[in-house]
Amino acid sequence: MRLFEAVVLALRTLQAQKLKSGFSFIGVFIGVTSLIVAWSIVNGINAYMTDKFAGTIIGVNTFHLRRRPQITPNISDSTWRAWARRPRITFGDADAVTSAITVPVTTAWQSSDQATVETGAKKVLSVDITGATERYFDIKNLKIANGRAFTAQEARSGVPVIVLGEEVALKLYPDRDPIGKQVRIGGQPYRVIGVVEHQGKLFGFSLDRFAVAPARSPIQDMVNPPGIIDALIVKGATLGDMQEAMAQAEEAMRGRRHLRPRQDNNFVLETSEGVLAFWAGIQKFLMIIGPGLVMVSLVVGGIVIMNIMLMAVAERTREIGLRKSLGARRTDILRQFLAESTAIATAGATFGVAAGVGFSVLVNLASPLPATVSPFSIVLGVVIGGGVGIVAGVYPASRASRLDPITALRQE
Amino acid sequence: MSLQEFRTGDTPLPDVVILTHKLTRDYDMGSETVRALRGVSIQIRKNEYVAVMGPSGSGKSTLMNLVGCLDTPTSGEYWLNSQKVSDLVDDELARIRNKEIGFVFQTFNLLPRADALHNVELPLIYAGLGAKERKARAAQALQRVGLGDRMDHRPNELSGGQRQRVAIARALVNNPSILLADEPTGNLDSTTGLEIMGLFRELHDAGQTVVMVTHEQDIAAQAARVITLRDGLVATDQLQAA
Numbered sequence: 001m002r003l004f005e006a007v008v009l010a011l012r013t014l015q016a017q018k019l020k021s022g023f024s025f026i027g028v029f030i031g032v033t034s035l036i037v038a039w040s041i042v043n044g045i046n047a048y049m050t051d052k053f054a055g056t057i058i059g060v061n062t063f064h065l066r067r068r069p070q071i072t073p074n075i076s077d078s079t080w081r082a083w084a085r086r087p088r089i090t091f092g093d094a095d096a097v098t099s100a101i102t103v104p105v106t107t108a109w110q111s112s113d114q115a116t117v118e119t120g121a122k123k124v125l126s127v128d129i130t131g132a133t134e135r136y137f138d139i140k141n142l143k144i145a146n147g148r149a150f151t152a153q154e155a156r157s158g159v160p161v162i163v164l165g166e167e168v169a170l171k172l173y174p175d176r177d178p179i180g181k182q183v184r185i186g187g188q189p190y191r192v193i194g195v196v197e198h199q200g201k202l203f204g205f206s207l208d209r210f211a212v213a214p215a216r217s218p219i220q221d222m223v224n225p226p227g228i229i230d231a232l233i234v235k236g237a238t239l240g241d242m243q244e245a246m247a248q249a250e251e252a253m254r255g256r257r258h259l260r261p262r263q264d265n266n267f268v269l270e271t272s273e274g275v276l277a278f279w280a281g282i283q284k285f286l287m288i289i290g291p292g293l294v295m296v297s298l299v300v301g302g303i304v305i306m307n308i309m310l311m312a313v314a315e316r317t318r319e320i321g322l323r324k325s326l327g328a329r330r331t332d333i334l335r336q337f338l339a340e341s342t343a344i345a346t347a348g349a350t351f352g353v354a355a356g357v358g359f360s361v362l363v364n365l366a367s368p369l370p371a372t373v374s375p376f377s378i379v380l381g382v383v384i385g386g387g388v389g390i391v392a393g394v395y396p397a398s399r400a401s402r403l404d405p406i407t408a409l410r411q412e
Numbered sequence: 413m414s415l416q417e418f419r420t421g422d423t424p425l426p427d428v429v430i431l432t433h434k435l436t437r438d439y440d441m442g443s444e445t446v447r448a449l450r451g452v453s454i455q456i457r458k459n460e461y462v463a464v465m466g467p468s469g470s471g472k473s474t475l476m477n478l479v480g481c482l483d484t485p486t487s488g489e490y491w492l493n494s495q496k497v498s499d500l501v502d503d504e505l506a507r508i509r510n511k512e513i514g515f516v517f518q519t520f521n522l523l524p525r526a527d528a529l530h531n532v533e534l535p536l537i538y539a540g541l542g543a544k545e546r547k548a549r550a551a552q553a554l555q556r557v558g559l560g561d562r563m564d565h566r567p568n569e570l571s572g573g574q575r576q577r578v579a580i581a582r583a584l585v586n587n588p589s590i591l592l593a594d595e596p597t598g599n600l601d602s603t604t605g606l607e608i609m610g611l612f613r614e615l616h617d618a619g620q621t622v623v624m625v626t627h628e629q630d631i632a633a634q635a636a637r638v639i640t641l642r643d644g645l646v647a648t649d650q651l652q653a654a
Contacts, residue, residue, distance in 0.1 A: 012525075322523070325480070325521075326515070326534050327506050327507065328506060329506040330503065331503075332506075332538060405482045
């Protein structure tokens with residue numbers, strides 16, 4: 001019997017046994033769909049982390065000079081205590097490093113904490129308040145929607161002016177223009193000079209619940225001891241600039257701290273890569289768990305297909321006996337049953353890919369995750385989904401092909 | 413019988429279609445061994461019409477299975493068309509069943525979901541013929557058994573007699589050396605049974621070798637020669653007047 005005949009025969013049989021074929025089809029279909037969707041969601045989370053999370057926290061071509069790393073997974077107590085003993089970054093450190101960097105960079109100071117921002121009538125709790133210098137807005141890519149940012153002059157002389165995040169501005173002044181109004185933080189008055197445009201959310205947390213004032217203004221008392229900053233942020237135009245600036249900053253800091261060549265840095269120069277390394281650990285885990293669960297579902301689907309095919313063999317014993325008596329060889333029977341399970345698996349995989357891609361597009365549109373379908377997951381889905389279907393068909397098919405025609409014919 | 417005696421090492425005469433020599437078949441039934449055939453030696457020539465009779469347990473079904481190449485003997489020789497088939501392997505036996513033997517079963521054994529034409533086509537599929545030729549030959553075979561106008565009917569749309577005709581068309585479609593019928597009228601009423609017997613006679617008259625297993629005396633009476641088995645051995649083997 002030719003292969004083509006086997007396929008035609010298989011399609012005929014599948015058409016006749018719609019329910020059973022349907023169940024097997026669904027088994028493969030769900031497996032392949034969920035594999036592709038799980039994969040694209042993990043991909044999406046990855047893209048989200050890389051672009052938005054890391055970009056928001058640190059930024060592109062940017063490094064932070066800090067006492068200790070910002071993101072600190074699995075840190076032992078001793079390391080933590082060592083970090084706590086390190087000297088803090090001072091205004092003087094920041095100025096010295098800034099003047100030591102010869103490549104063109106943008107720098108800003110940053111000190112942050114949470115505090116309540118209030119007017120006479122209203123208040124907003126736990127606002128991220130930041131003491132910064134004027135280039136902070138450029139580096140963080142915060143565009144002013146209303147009013148203006150503070151100037152270098154204002155930053156240097158510590159004028160009590162403040163720029164609000166959209167959420168804070170809206171809550172304090174739901175129906176008035178906030179520009180020129182006065183807000184209080186820790187009892188100190190600040191004049192509102194600008195509102196930053198809408199930033200959206202990260203992991204469901206608002207990125208608009210913040211306020212920024214000059215570092216030398218009274219805000220310093222809220223965020224850090226006098227003369228201390230959390231970080232000096234340095235942004236290069238290119239990655240190369242940033243790396244050079246980093247080297248210069250390190251040298252300058254080691255000099256200021258009088259570190260001998262063998263001594264480790266008692267400060268960190270943190271880039272988004274460091275944050276991403278932390279994420280890579282989580283991602284590795286997700287990449288194993290997500291598709292791993294899907295594999296399990298595919299295997300279960302395969303077992304279902306195998307059972308259904310075994311039932312089909314049992315039910316069609318007489319047919320197999322007849323075919324053998326008419327001259328079907330063992331390979332003919334094997335081929336017939338394999339063609340059936342292959343056809344089911346192929347159909348399931350094809351529709352599974354379509355549904356998986358469709359679902360991923362939906363996730364992409366309906367959620368903040370930029371879920372992207374990776375071609376590799378499609379190949380994997382088809383290979384595994386199809387493979388499971390075919391492998392699950394092999395055992396029943398070989399059982400069918402081995403049936404003794406006499407016994408098979410006698411079966412009622 | 414005027415046939416010369418066959419000895420181990422001989423080859424059959426050219427016109428002998430079926431030759432069995434001291435054929436035995438034992439079935440292992442766990443603790444005991446059932447000796448279904450204890451040494452059956454028969455020769456059937458081209459265009460003979462033979463009925464095999466015997467009470468149940470006499471070994472006639474076992475003999476049919478061996479002659480039909482569905483089973484292999486425990487010992488002894490079986491020659492079909494001067495080819496020694498008793499020591500062929502599985503796939504070769506499948507080829508012999510396909511080319512040399514046309515089975516007609518008591519229960520018809522048609523594929524319920526396929527129409528008459530496709531049922532008749534089946535042996536040709538396994539013979540590796542192309543679709544066009546298959547359809548033509550299957551249609552021809554159906555016309556030969558008088559069902560030219562029923563080709564697209566499924567078995568459940570046909571009467572018992574028509575179903576058996578489809579089965580006979582399927583048995584004949586590959587021009588087999590022998591038509592092997594196992595109680596072909598067992599599931600039919602007597603009138604229809606007689607019609608089928610008439611068809612067998614026609615086929616025999618046209619040169620077909622027919623071997624038929626039956627336990628009905630009047631059906632066996634249609635054959636030119638009756639072999640009776642008893643306890644796994646040939647009891648009688650006689651020609652009868654037409």
